[in-house]
Amino acid sequence: MTEPAIAPAESTSGRGPGGAGPASTSLGGSSTADRIYNGVITLFALCVPLLLLGLFFEVGAAGWPALKKFGVGFLFSSNWDPVREQFGVAPAIVGTLATSIVALIIATPLALGVAIYIAEFAPTWLRTPIAFLVDLLAAIPSVVYGLWGIFVLVPIMRSTVMPFLRDTLHLGATPFFAGPAYGPSVLTAGVILAIMALPYISSVSREVLLAVPRTQREAALALGATRWEAIQGAVLPYARTGIIGGIILGLGRALGETMAVTMVIGNRHDLSASLFAPGYSIASLIANEFTEASGDLHLSALMAAGFVLFVITLIVNAIARWLVWQMAGGQRSVA
Amino acid sequence: MTDVMALPAPAVVPLDPGTGCIEARAFSFWYGEKQALFEIDLELPKRAVTAFIGPSGCGKSTFLRSINRMNETIPGTRKTGDILLDAEDIYDARTDVVGLRQRVGMVFQKWNPFPKSIYDNVAFGPRINGERHKATLDEIVERSLRRAALWDEVKDRMRESATGLSGGQQQRLCIARTLANDPEVILLDEPCSALDPIATQKIEELLVELKRELTIVIVTHNLQQAARVSDRTAFFFLGRLIEYAPTEQLFTSPQQERTEAYVTGRFG
Numbered sequence: 001m002t003e004p005a006i007a008p009a010e011s012t013s014g015r016g017p018g019g020a021g022p023a024s025t026s027l028g029g030s031s032t033a034d035r036i037y038n039g040v041i042t043l044f045a046l047c048v049p050l051l052l053l054g055l056f057f058e059v060g061a062a063g064w065p066a067l068k069k070f071g072v073g074f075l076f077s078s079n080w081d082p083v084r085e086q087f088g089v090a091p092a093i094v095g096t097l098a099t100s101i102v103a104l105i106i107a108t109p110l111a112l113g114v115a116i117y118i119a120e121f122a123p124t125w126l127r128t129p130i131a132f133l134v135d136l137l138a139a140i141p142s143v144v145y146g147l148w149g150i151f152v153l154v155p156i157m158r159s160t161v162m163p164f165l166r167d168t169l170h171l172g173a174t175p176f177f178a179g180p181a182y183g184p185s186v187l188t189a190g191v192i193l194a195i196m197a198l199p200y201i202s203s204v205s206r207e208v209l210l211a212v213p214r215t216q217r218e219a220a221l222a223l224g225a226t227r228w229e230a231i232q233g234a235v236l237p238y239a240r241t242g243i244i245g246g247i248i249l250g251l252g253r254a255l256g257e258t259m260a261v262t263m264v265i266g267n268r269h270d271l272s273a274s275l276f277a278p279g280y281s282i283a284s285l286i287a288n289e290f291t292e293a294s295g296d297l298h299l300s301a302l303m304a305a306g307f308v309l310f311v312i313t314l315i316v317n318a319i320a321r322w323l324v325w326q327m328a329g330g331q332r333s334v335a
Numbered sequence: 336m337t338d339v340m341a342l343p344a345p346a347v348v349p350l351d352p353g354t355g356c357i358e359a360r361a362f363s364f365w366y367g368e369k370q371a372l373f374e375i376d377l378e379l380p381k382r383a384v385t386a387f388i389g390p391s392g393c394g395k396s397t398f399l400r401s402i403n404r405m406n407e408t409i410p411g412t413r414k415t416g417d418i419l420l421d422a423e424d425i426y427d428a429r430t431d432v433v434g435l436r437q438r439v440g441m442v443f444q445k446w447n448p449f450p451k452s453i454y455d456n457v458a459f460g461p462r463i464n465g466e467r468h469k470a471t472l473d474e475i476v477e478r479s480l481r482r483a484a485l486w487d488e489v490k491d492r493m494r495e496s497a498t499g500l501s502g503g504q505q506q507r508l509c510i511a512r513t514l515a516n517d518p519e520v521i522l523l524d525e526p527c528s529a530l531d532p533i534a535t536q537k538i539e540e541l542l543v544e545l546k547r548e549l550t551i552v553i554v555t556h557n558l559q560q561a562a563r564v565s566d567r568t569a570f571f572f573l574g575r576l577i578e579y580a581p582t583e584q585l586f587t588s589p590q591q592e593r594t595e596a597y598v599t600g601r602f603g
């Protein structure tokens with residue numbers, strides 16, 4: 001029964017099942033203590049969705065005056081003028097989505113590379129330190145990222161990265177990389193977000209990859225796969241749904257991030273196809289204006305913007321879950 | 336340890352010369368500091384089934400996994416001695432491990448199909464060999480499934496996930512997946528230990544069928560199974576080869592006391 005993969009016990013004879021499991025406990029919940037315990041736990045469990053619902057309606061209600069006044073124009077107009085009490089959040093919606101997409105495009109391959117290296121190639125003694133350091137990226141306060149962005153990333157983007165993309169790679173011919181390189185921009189915010197989302201994607205992917213049964217790797221190797229073919233053909237497909245879960249987590253992180261984005265996105269309420277242009281994100285819009293919101297309608301518009309962000313997050317998550325579900329369909333693992 | 340050292344020399348009934356397909360010469364194997372195999376000398380005949388028997392932990396799997404060099408994927412292992420496949424040293428520095436594993440297929444104790452479709456499972460080996468031609472792949476898949484006696488059961492559900500099959504079907508799928516590489520040798524490590532008697536019987540029949548073309552090595556704890564399917568049987572004990580003889584002889588008139596004790600069920 002002992003599989004060589006698992007360091008086997010000393011036994012050289014006798015192959016009965018391993019030690020007895022933990023003493024069986026009643027799960028029926030027949031005693032009073034059990035019932036109380038059950039009730040309390042259920043209450044706790046219900047608290048979270050209730051909180052979510054409460055938040056949803058509270059924010060929705062607060063934003064209602066603005067939503068009613070501007071209708072769909074609130075979503076599609078790019079006119080944000082607190083003085084004339086005109087409010088449309090299209091640039092912030094676009095900015096939010098664009099920065100998150102840029103972040104995922106940059107972070108996903110990097111994070112996967114790190115995860116694959118740690119799970120498959122790194123010598124055992126190196127695994128923990130690398131994993132620890134990558135996870136540490138998640139522990140850095142976002143304002144520190146923001147400062148780093150202002151003082152280090154923005155100058156690099158302005159002097160090197162943006163000219164390189166636009167002129168050297170001739171991407172300036174496309175609308176996405178055209179225009180002057182100020183530094184603070186949607187692209188810069190995306191890069192910061194990529195660094196911030198990376199540890200989430202990478203640590204989830206790493207755990208999922210490490211959890212792929214050894215038998216799957218061995219099956220591929222025994223069929224004559226090289227190490228890389230085994231990873232590509234057996235390990236990654238097995239881990240696919242979990243990896244997507246990690247990407248969703250990273251996306252969630254990117255969509256809601258406020259501080260670091262506010263510090264490097266440029267905070268300009270304009271629609272532009274170019275990633276080089278300064279932009280806005282919903283979260284930074286709220287953070288910037290909330291304290292000085294003058295009129296009731298302005299406040300309500302900010303609440304409505306928050307509500308929109310809420311709904312975007314829900315929709316994105318629903319789509320992502322649907323994707324996972326589609327992929328997992330009929331592909332439940334054997335183990 | 337001293338007890339082991341004092342074991343008498345293994346009783347090995349020699350094969351006809353020239354029929355050896357796999358040959359181990361003084362093969363020893365270590366997991367870190369722990370020696371798992373001691374100087375195994377063994378010649379496995381072509382186109383026959385050889386069974387490895389012995390109590391748990393005696394090194395059967397270790398030896399089996401040395402024949403396709405799967406064990407070297409475990410860090411900290413080393414070996415001495417040689418294993419030859421058709422007179423070529425498989426541990427030679429010039430040996431292409433990937434090619435070796437295509438020639439020497441392996442089926443594991445716990446069936447391990449990939450969570451992909453039945454078709455993609457069987458086509459895995461040919462695809463990593465660079466076969467892209469759809470019609471050729473179709474043909475290989477069908478032929479392999481037929482050889483594994485699974486075709487009739489799955490021919491209408493090639494695109495369905497392999498993990499939806501029964502345990503016995505999954506194990507035969509793993510055999511088909513191995514056959515798709517057109518190997519010369521198949522190594523099976525307790526392939527039936529988790530299967531019911533009917534599924535087991537199907538696999539045993541399959542092995543008897545396959546041995547007309549292939550060299551088969553099977554590790555089993557089921558002595559009846561060894562007796563039913565194998566031509567020759569090797570008895571391992573504490574990392575040593577104790578006795579190796581035609582199956583009938585090993586079961587009816589074992590030369591070594593330990594073999595006799597094991598096959599008559601007095602220990603193990």
Ligand SMILES: Nc1ncnc2c1ncn2[C@@H]1O[C@H](COP(=O)(O)OP(=O)(O)OP(=O)(O)O)[C@@H](O)[C@H]1O
Binds near residue numbers: 001015390
């Ligand atoms: N990955 C490993 N790391 C360390 N020691 C191992 C490993 N695999 C096997 N061993 C040791 O090598 C010895 C032989 O193990 P092996 O798995 O070859 O035995 P086996 O005869 O196949 O046993 P079983 O009938 O239980 O499968 C055992 O003592 C075992 O503890």
Ligand SMILES: [Mg+2]
Binds near residue numbers: 002396397524554
């Ligand atoms: Mg074994």
